[in-house]
Amino acid sequence: MNIRSLTRGDGVVIGAAVVLFIASFLDLSGYDCPSGVDCSGYSANAWDSLSVLMGIYLAGIIGAALLILSRAMPGRKVAGFELGQFGAAFTVFSLWTMFWTIIDAGDAGAGLILGLLAALVLAGGAVATPLVPALKAPLMGAPRPAQAVQPAYGQQPGQGYGYPGGQQFGAQPGQPQPYGAQPGQPGPGQPEHHQQGAQQAPQGGGAPAGDFTPFWFAVPVARPLYGEDGAPNPIAELAPGTWYLAVEQRGPGLIAQTQDGRRGVLQDTTGIQRG
Helix, strand or coil: CCHHHCEHHHHHHHHHHHHHHHHCCCCCECCCCCCCCCCCCCCCCHHHCHHHHHHHHHHHHHHHHHHHHHHHCCCCEECCEEHHHHHHHHHHHHHHHHHHHHHHHCCECHHHHHHHHHHHHHHHHHHHCCCCHHHHCECCCCCCCCCCCCCCCCCCCCCCCCCCCCCCCCCCCCCCEECCCCCCCCCCCCCHHHHHHHHHHHHHCCCCCCCCCCEEEECCCCEEEECCCCCCCEEEEECCCCCEEEEEEECCEEEEECCCCCEEEECCCCCCEEC
């Protein structure tokens, strides 16, 4: 799984799940044992009670794992529900059970108190991530395209698959350009006569307007990639921080190719970054 596909909300979920796992080893009760009395039953942790372990701690950890797994397998469903929905339900169930357990405990120990805080953050992150833009932002920023190497005299730079730093539409090598730029617009530092020549090229029998030049791009947020057959379920998810190849224009969308060779339609092209 590409770590750059994780969002800030996923980071919150992973951190809360780790804290919940640590809390499972702490005492469930804060009872002070008098001297000379066997209090082994009061110093038990979650691993000494199967119902508490499965219904609270492992339920939340399993929910977090399903949420992260849904990033690697977008669109995967079980019994008609997506993995992310199952994961969110597990985290909410863990918080619900923990809340009533700590109320009934009377004298809660560190395991229950820390577990309640972790379950609260875990459920909040699972529910709020699809709704809050700040949590949907990528956990790690996208790397800049590699600087293009200047070719030797008489040679042309490679423009094939695997070359995200090529010069296109007047942009300097290694400088991203927003999708939708017109061929007649000069890049930074381009002489004015180049602009005039680009504007006159279509009138002089240049390349047809319908020609499409493949280019590299990155998405600002995670976006689904749908099959070319028009199926409603996505076949993959484009992750921020990863460069993909646009191989064809399809109406307002793009035909994109992933690193493993899968091709599909990216319907939402707003804000994409060209390489």
